Amino acid sequence: MGVAPHAPVRTFLIADIRGYTRFTEEYGDEASARLSRKFSELVREGGDLRGGTLIEVRGDEALAVFDSARQAIRAGMDLQRKFAAETDADSDLPLSVGIGIDSGEAIALEDGSFRGAALNVAARLCALAHGGEVLVTEGTSHLAGRLPGVRYIDRGRVHLKGIADPVRVVRAAPEEEQTQSRFLTAFSGPKRLVWILGLLVVLVAASTAAVVVYLTGENTGEPSSAAPPSPLAAPRDASHAGVMTLIPASLRKPCVKQPVANIGAVETAVCVQPSGAADFWPDRWEISIYPNGRAVREAYEAERRRQQLPKDQGTCSRVSWGGEAAWSHGPNKPGGRMLCYFDGDDAVAVWTHERLGQPTHRDILGIAREGGTDHARLYSWWSRAHHLIGKVE
Helix, strand or coil: CCCCCCCCEEEEEEEEECCHHHHHHHHCHHHHHHHHHHHHHHHHHHHHHCCCEEEEEECCEEEEEECCHHHHHHHHHHHHHHHHHHHHHCCCCCCCEEEEEEEEECEECCCCCEECHHHHHHHHHHHHCCCCCEEEEHHHHHHHCCCCCEEEEEEEEECCCCCCCCEEEEEEEECCCCCCCCCHHHHCCCCHHHHHHHHHHHHHHHHCCCCCCCCCCCCCCCCCCCCCCCCCCCCCCCCCCCHHHHCCHHHHCCEEECCCCCCCCCEEEEEECCCCCCCCCCCEEEEEECCCHHHHHHHHHHHHHHCCCCCCEEEECCCCEEEEEEEEEECCEEEEEEEEEEECCEEEEEEEECCCCCCCECCEEEEEEECCCCHHHHHHHHHHHCCCCCECC
């Protein structure tokens, strides 16, 4: 009896614009069409540059196939650089894009499409990736081997929807990317001037209230007995603190500040469960710092409407999962709002941690996701962590 031939090993790259639906809701169909056109143009250029074949572009998603894992990873890195550059050039059309890559045997069909498990894994990694990230499977990183200019960051094993076994995820990152927790390296590289200016602002803000440097957006609008500050004045209560400083040290290890923030946010950090920490961290969580309370509430309300959750109904607890309500730090100490829901096999929690007149707090939106519909573990993590996240250390 003959042996069936193996299908060729191919590498699939899937890219998706983060927050595309929210962008459409906020800015309209014309703006979203311009955003998708720019996205499509850059994807086509990136695929052609590295020898890949663009299979499909559909609005905010793109699928490309490569014969080489090395070229697929390089194409993903190229695309993220292009997306960041285009966003810097035109902030009205932010290209916050997540990219997922996996390799495996796949069968080419007559209509030009493919069938294979690697496509499903790449799609799940793309959904997991935050804006600016390129996530690949461990197998693809081994297949590609060492790539000059690229470093691999182990993100541990995660449960992917529809995939039976946990998958070890690796982030492909540029070697020149600065590690957020290392202060000394902040003064080297192409962003040196930004860091130096930021330090000068901190020093000046500590000695005078007349600084006119914009860092985190408009004034919060909170009552004050003093004269109203300029909307460009840097607050003296550390509201310029970066998003990484709002994550307590005990939770910060698996977190990385993203090159492109979520739409409407000042900065965003994403955290993926580290290897061996399944009992403490959720599979994935992120926080975004917003310029003021109104902005964070608008982002939260948009998510609530998308999930069609009525206000102040249902319950988010270890026993019941599906609802929306306010949470507080204690009696007469409001904190923000929380909603929870199931997304397929994932339990999801979304919450705000609002400033509400507390100078040590910031206006943030957090989103945490746990696979296997394990809402009890997700709630256990959230109930400890949300009181800490959002405070300036």
